[in-house]
Amino acid sequence: MEKERHVILRPLLTEKMTYLSETERKYAFKVDMAANKMTIKNAVEKRFNVHVEKVAVVRLKGKSKTQTVRSGGKVIRTNGRRAHWKKAIVTLRPEERIDLFEGETAV
Template sequence: MKTVYKILERPCLTEKGNLLQETENKVVLKVNTRANKIEIKNAVEKLFDVKVAKVATTNMVGKKKRVGVKSIGRTSNWKKAYVTLAEGKINFLDEL
């Protein structure tokens, strides 16, 4: 079984994520690409001591980036999870 820290990689601290957190009590996280919704739900509940109502995931495609003058590289693909909280609140900015 995967550990909590291998499932949840980091929070996505963006303007859209902050707006969702304030208005709809949703948290946006970058998660392992092989993690499923049940594993994400259990990891968030265990790590942050909150109650999760719903989890939605999206696979984000890596972007093309220039590497030097001639060659073009690509960033990695990654997975994003929108976690709707039923009870409790997570605030990543207060802990910095």
């Protein structure tokens, strides 16, 4: 089994997720592409000492990017792609929450 610290890469702190964490007890994390719902659930429960009710997973495609650079009187155009990534939205029990700024949980 994978290490729990390698499953959760970082929390996603946006306005929408802040609102959902306050109202619906939902938290979003950027997770490893190979992780499934059970490994994500186990990793969140062990890392934050909470009980997870539900896990939703979304696979997101990386954006295509074009960069233009002027160098020595020439225009150089390069194309690239950002990496694909996976997002997990975790729902906790009603009496639990995760304090992502302090790294501790409150019951």
